[in-house]
Structures are given as structure tokens and as C-alpha cells.
Amino acid sequence: MAMRRDRRSQPRHQERSEFDRKLLDVRRVARVVAGGRRFSFRATVVIGNRRGKVGVGVAKGQDVSIAQEKAVARARKGIILVPITKDGSIAHEVRAKYAAARVILRPRPVGSGIIAGGAVRAVVELAGITNCSGKIVSRTPNKLTNAMATLEALAELTKGRAVRSPAAARPDETPTQTTPPPAGEPASA
Template identity: 60%
Template sequence: MGPKSGKNQGGNRRGARPRREKPEYDQKLVDLRRVARVMAGGRRFSFRATLIIGNKKGMVGLGTAKGSDTAIAIDKAFKKARKELFTVPLTKDGTIPYEVSAKFAGSRLLLRPAHAGRGIMAGGPVRIVCDLAGINNITGKIISRSTNKLNNAKATITALQKLAS
């Protein structure tokens, strides 16, 4: 036999792996923490994942979940985020229609529309949410002193939901 003899030479056989198609939603992990629950015998640890998903065409959602392992927590968070998806109204310039502010827990922020070509001028979780929502031109400012990624992400989601209603 020639140089291409052997079992694993490609082709479409019965045991071949199916091709993985591109997922319908892009996802970004905002926060992954080890959290503890105090029991009689000591601390019991689990992981909390905060995940943002979006299709970059106006749909975005945020999910937070806990699990005994990081992979389990991320998978649960993805499923929760899919249930929380909503549509953000976008203009033809890829920005939001008007200025909006929101508050969640200790986090306050302001989102302003921007002219075409400006890009996403925001930091941290605000940038991630806007990017996955498909907003190309926006100015975002976290007004509070809060550095909590989860609260800042939820405040951004709250602001975008105000636009949707």
C-alpha cells in the first residue's frame, strides 16, 4: 500500500465527527468567581459565572449561574442568558436612538448615541454588552464609583431595556 494507508485518512465514514457549525450567539464571560457557603463542617465552594450573549444584530442577554465546576456554571449561565434575550432598537448608524441612563444596585451609568465612525467609547462590562448587542457607535459612562462587573453589566442591560420598551 502507498503512503496513505491506515485508518485515519479523512473521508466521510460512519465514525466521522460531524462538522461544528458556527454558534448562533457570541458569548463573553464577564465574571467568574469562587464563592463559599459556610456549613457545619466548614466552607463549601462553588463557582459563579456571569455571561453575556448576543448576535451582534440587536439581540443581547445576560445570565448568572452557580455550579460545582466552572464548566457547569458557564453552561447554566448560557442557558439563563438565552432565556433573558431581548432586542435593542438600533439606528441605521449602528447606535441607540436617544440618550438613556440607568441604575442597578450601586451602579449608575449613562449611554449616549454617537456619530458613525466613533466606535464604542465605553469601558469594562458596558463595552462588552454594547459590542455583543451590535451597537457600533456609542458613548458610555459609568457615573458611580462601583467597580462591580455584575452590577455594571446589569445596569447596562437595564438601560438598553428602557430603549426597547
């Protein structure tokens, strides 16, 4: 009997995800059916690799752990890339709105750390930003909408970088545009 191995003493081998996760909010929600109320749980999760990838997911399940796993799966589907400066900050101030939540993110100098609270701090930390200030301007205490507004703000940073074209970077060079000849005249070669 001494040779028999106990399953509890063996370490579990779970694959390590590249993303860190933070459970922002768990709520018990109810749906009314003929026999009364059915309760389930809604989980809000933020995931990120602390190197520029971050996502927020929301899901419901009969148990908290089921809701949490489903939320992580949904967050993986909605991951965005965040441009981070050499200083570990953001390039410029950005404002965003999602539902009733309004958020402002501002760059800070090296050594400032993250000056933000609640859901904004969680999203910014997991994105990998180390020097930034964030402010929830709205009065909503809803962690889900505040996290989504922060994600929208970080997505605005990404859009701003992607929109710039080489022509926009050099205003002295104007692109030449050829116009077709009028309908009655032959084209000259």
C-alpha cells in the same frame, strides 16, 4: 492497525450558536457547612448576536465550565431586542440604575466606535451597536451590576419606542370620546 481511526484526529461537530458569548466574571464562592467550606463558581456571561439581541446571565456550578453553560442558558431566557439606528448607534441618551450601578449611554456619530469600558463595552458590542459612548457613573466595580444596568438602559430604549402610539405621533388629531347618557334619560339613537 493503520486503518484504525483515532478519535482525537477527527474534528468535533458542534452546532454553531447564533449568539456570541463573552465571559465577564468568574468568582469562587463558598458556603459554610458542618465539615468546613464548600466552594463553587459563579459565572457572569453576556450573549448577543450583534444584530440587536443581547442578554446577561448569572449561574453557579461546581466547575467553571458548568457555571458558564448554566449562565448562557439563563442569558438566553432574558434576551432583549435593542433598536439600533442606521448609523449603528442608539436613538437618544439613556440612563439606568441597577442595584448600586448607574450607567449613561449616549449616541455618537458614525466612525466614533464604542467609547466605553468594562462590562458596558461587552454588552454594547454584543448588542451590535457600533457607535456609542457609555459611562459608569457609580463607583461600584461589580461587573454583574454594571452589565445589568447597561441591559436596563438598552431596555429603556426599547420601551420608549414601544410606548408611542399613532395618536401621540399626531397631536392635531384628538380622539373623540363618547360619554354615556345620564342615568335618568333615555339613550337617543
